[in-house]
Structure formats: structure tokens, C-alpha cells
Amino acid sequence: MHTCETSCFATFIGWQNVRHHASRFAFLYDAHPWEPHSGFPALPTILPIPTLLVPFPKSCLTAIDDHQHSFAMAFNGLGMHLGNLSRLSHAKSRSISPENFNGEQGKGGMATEGTGSHASRDLGQGWKVSPSVKILSGTTFVVADIEGPGAIQQIWMTPSGTWRNSIIRFYWDDEEAPSVECPVGDFFACGWGQFAQVSSLPVCVNPGSAFNCYWEMPFRKRCRITMENIGEDMFLYYQVNYTLTDIPEDAAYFHAQFRRTNPLPYKTDYTLLDGVKGHGHYVGTYMAWQVNNNGWWGEGEIKFFMDGDTDYATIVGTGTEDYFCGSYDFDVKVKSPHGVESLEYQEFNTPYAGMPQVIRGDGHYKVQQRFGLYRWHIMDPIRFEEDLKVTIQALGWRSGGRYLPLQDDIASVSFWYQAEPHAPFPALPDKDSLEII
DSSP, X not given: OEEEOSSEEEXXXXXXXXXXXXXXXXXXXXXXXXXXXXXXXXXXXXXXXXXXXXXXXXXXXXXXXXXXXXXXXXXXXXXXXXGGTTOOOOOEEEEEBTTBTTOOTTOTTOXXXXXXXXXXXXXXXXXXXXXXXXXXXXXXXXXXXXXXXXXXXXXEEEEOSOGGGEEEEEEETTOSSOSEEEEHHHXXXXXXXXXXXXXXXXXXXXXXXXXXXXOOEEESSEEEEEEEEOSSOEEEEEEEEEEEOOOOTTOOEEEEEEEEESSOOTTOOEEEEEEEESSEEEEEEEEEEEEOSSSOOBOOOEEEEETTOOSSOSEEOSOHHHHTTOOGGGEEEEEOTTSOEEEEEOOEEOSSEEEEEEXXXXXXXXXXXXXXXXXXXXXXXXEESSEEEEEEOOEEEEGGGEEEEOOOEEEEEEXXXXXXXXXXXXXXXXXXXXXXX
């Protein structure tokens, strides 16, 4: 008996053997009564790949003669959502933190020394002895080193110090060049070095500086995550939650790349991503955008050049606020206590797009307007077969109703999945070029 419990097709290969050698063949669809059937439809004598494709909405049971066979598709524990939360799986849940550096079973909370040693001196082992790590200036700390196959399912961390000076990197399957390389704040959609609540599906930033991401990151042989400190000594609290399980053949690897241009040259498009080679799909954009002119700054169009596009892109947007799923300059009418109406920017968070951060300036030394924006292509990934380039224009207004190319300070992180190997990333900017000024 063959049991399938999803809406799909049952495919029977070798149908001619069944036809010639079985006297009874039966299907049970969607829990309807069992009804054996004899005889088979006429088939050609020769079939290159003899196949019977049988569609069914929910379930299908099959039996051949008196031989019953039971097969079940094991749930690998990936692709979690409310619809499959009740399903059992043999995937192994593991977690790496300063209380269990290697994620070993039954080895958490065993530390006798750590950043909590003094506070726990009266209580001893098992009482929050090692809740964090200190990363010295100029050093790189290995956050996680995991033997696969498996997948990262959630990461929480809260770093001290200047977030642009903490560089997070991910390496898949013993690759030498990282697939993720970003300042930690920008990676978690909080690029301006100060807290802003981010409430989206794959990324959340919660009070006071709690970085969370839920990007699924499969790997087959190994996952290595590092944090490089290019600033002053800092502390890192973190937890990497993952599962050890089989990975489907078509599962691609997670990538994220940081870029910054300050200032953007006149009449030049800002490049979010370029040089991507291979098969994959683009899944998200975060931008930290500082405006260096008065007036509205978001008329520019985003463009996705893919699979051989040259001068003209396949996918072109209609404006910056449109791409981030807003409209009309992100403006809302606000009435003062004296009844005076004005237009103001409105921060917003949604599962797939948002502008969680607007820094309006204080009229003294901090004069620039700064914006944090995200757009996640979870329901609408941008798929490519061979190559991908992504650009966006910085465009405002000048006299006479004419567009004004802007020269803003723009930083970004692009997120995508692709089959390895990936093309080399451009060099990460140095410390001074990363600095928020």
C-alpha cells in the first residue's frame, strides 16, 4: 500500500510491469471507500519512460495484488509555518550560545568561567556563568561552527559598541570567501547605529537592541559564522538556533552583501548588487539613506537586470517609496495642538516592507535627515538563471518641475539565495568609510 498525504500527483513508473503482472490494482482517493479494479487501459507496447500520472487533492492509497507497501515522506522540519507546525519530524533541534559554544546535546550551562562568573560566584555552575563573550579589538570570534547537513532557523544577538564596527560573516560548506558579509546593524535592518523597532517577517529588532532574524539558511556540509571587531573591545550576547536534517537538492544558499557610497556621484545610479553569477532568487533589500538636499528624495526607480540584460532592465519600479510599498513621499497629514496642519513622514512596519526609522535631525549638529527602509521579496522573489544586477536612482526635484539627481549617503544590504559557488564580493569598505558621519 502506498500512502501520500499531500495535494499532488502520484506517479507510477514502470506501469507496464504492473499492467502485465498484477491482477488487481486499486486506488483510494481522499478517504473514499476501497474499490478494487481489474484491467488496465491500453498502453503502447513500447514506452521510453512508462509513467502513469494520477492527480489527487489530499491523499492516495494504492495496493497491487495481495502485496501491500507503505511509504511515507518524512518531514525534514524545514519551511516552518503555521500550516505545518503540527507535523512530527526527526530533525534535531540544536542551539549555540555562550552557554553551549558547540551546540552539543546535554552540554549547555556547564561553564565554570565566563562573563557572569562574578555575579554567579555564590550560586556556581548552571547559574548564568557564561551569558556573553568579550571580543577584543582587532580580533575575530567564531560565533558558530556546525557540521551539516542542517539549516539555521533563527538568530538572536545584541552587540555592544558601534554596530558598523562589528562585521558578521557566514561561510557555507568550507568555502573560503563568505556568502554573507555585513556590519551587524545593517544585516538586521538597523543601519544608523541607534535603535528602531523593526517588526517584519524575517527580521525583528526589539528593545533595547535585540537583533533577530528568521531567514532559513540551509547548508550541506558545514556552517561557520564569525564576528570581526574592527572597533573598541565589545561584548556579544547571542543565540543561533538551528536544525540538523536532510536538505533538499534544490535548496539554495543564503547570501547578503553590504555596500555604501558616500556621496553618490552626480547622475549616477546607486548599485545595490552587481556581479552575481549563477542560478538563484533575490529576496530582500535594506537601505540606510541619508539625504543631502532639501526636498523630497525618493523619485528614483529600482531596476533589476537579469540573465543578459544590458542597457535596459527586465524589472523597473516607479519610485523609491513605491518599491518600499509606500506612496506619496511616505507623508501623512498631522495637526498641531494649535490646529495647524502639516505633512510629516510616517514610520511603518509590515511583514514584507517598512520604513521603521526616520531620523529628522535636531537643527544643531545632527542636521541630516536619515531613513531606514526594508523590502522583503518573500512572496515575490526575483528569480534569475544566469546573472543579476540591481540599481536604484537617487532622484529629487529642482526648479521648473525637473528631476534632480541627488548626491546622497546611501548604504544597503542585498539578500538573495543562489546555488554555489558565488562570485567574489567587492571589498568591504574600511573603518573610516563605514563610519556614520
